[in-house]
Amino acid sequence: SQQGEEDPQALSIQEGENATMNCSYKTSINNLQWYRQNSGRGLVHLILIRSNEREKHSGRLRVTLDTSKKSSSLLITASRAADTASYFCATDTGNQFYFGTGTSLTVIP
C-alpha cells in the first residue's frame, strides 16, 4: 500500500491566494520532502523537513510536520500562475522513498 497520500487531489485558486495541501503517511520516517512537477517538466525539490523538526520555511513555502499524526502540510503563500503544477510529498524510511499520487494545483491569473 502507498506510504504517502496527498489531499486534496486537485485544488484551484485565484492568483494571490494561499494554497494548502496535506500529506499523510503510514510508517516511521527519517524525513519528508516536497517536490513539484510542472506539466512536461521534471520533478524539482522544494523543501526537506527532518523527523525532529516541526516547521520549516523557504521563501513563500511553509512546511509543517506532525509525526504523532503522521502528517505534513505544504502552504504556498501569495500564489502565482507559475505555481501551477503537481505537488508530491516523499517520505524517506531509510531504505525506500515513497511518493504520493500528488495534488494538482491550478492558479488562475
Add this chain to the structure above:
Amino acid sequence: GAGVSQSPSNKVTEKGKDVELRCDPISGHTALYWYRQSLGQGLEFLIYFQGNSAPDKSGLPSDRFSAERTGGSVSTLTIQRTQQEDSAVYLCASSLRTFSYEQYFGPGTRLTVT
C-alpha cells in the same frame, strides 16, 4: 554543472523485446535512484544505488527488471521481455548521499510497449 540526463527520451518497443534505459547522474553524487511513473500517478520507487551497490532490490516489479551501476556513475535499467503494463515514464534521480538529501531528477524516459 550538468544535471541528471537520461536516454533515450522516448522509446517505443514491441511486446517481448528487451529495452535498456540509461541514466547519467550529477558528477560526485554517490546515490542514484530509479522510479516509474504511470500516467497520472505518483512515483513508484524501484531501486537505489549507493556507489555501485544496490542494497535492496525488492522494489523491482518483477524478475524481468534489473539494474546496474558501474564506476559509481552511469546506471542502466534493463527490462526483459517487455509487457504492455511496463509502459510508463522511467525517472532517474541522484543525490549527494543516500536518503536525507534532496534528489535531482532527470527528464525521464517515456517507454511505450505496443
